[in-house]
Amino acid sequence: MIRNLLPTVWRRIESPLRRAEENPFFALHREMNRMFDDVFRGLDLSLFDSGRNTGTFIPSIDIREDEKGVVVKAELPEMDERDIEVNLADNGLTIQGEKKDEKEEKGKGYWHREASYGAFCRFIPLPEGLDMEKVNARFKNGVLTVTLARQEGAKEKGKKISIKTG
DSSP states (O other), X not given: OGXXXXXXXXXXXXXXXXXXXXXXXXXXXHHHHHHHHHHHHTSOGGGGSOSTTTSBOOOOEXXXXXXXXXXXXXXXXTOOGGGEXXXXXTXXXXXXXXXXXXXXXXXXXXXXXXXXXXXXXXXXXXXXXXXXXXXXXXXXXXXXXXXXXXXXXOXXXXXXXXXXXX
């Protein structure tokens, strides 16, 4: 009825609780909230955080592969090479470490000290055909670059398949 479309101030006859239960928009709103709660309940939202508040640090990784080999670059700002560990296994490269950041400021009548720590571990799967003996790791200006050369005679697996019409 048209009376149900009027603002609630003009419909004082019904109780507010009864109107809320019968309103289809309220039911839709409640169902949408329930669905979003169900979706986000299982997610680790710390992945979207920069790590400042959660105690975690997730470095950005860039991987480039060409006919010469694979180059992995990891952005590790404000870190020292002593805090980073790089391991190579048959199926991948592991970069792990711990970021420590301590700040201290003293002045007349105050002393401010702030410390944050965050451990990280990134695993990068590697393609076959890389020479595990020809690996080079370099750390400069907060960027770790790991270069892995291809084995001589190693060909990329795969075959181009032509598509026929008809």
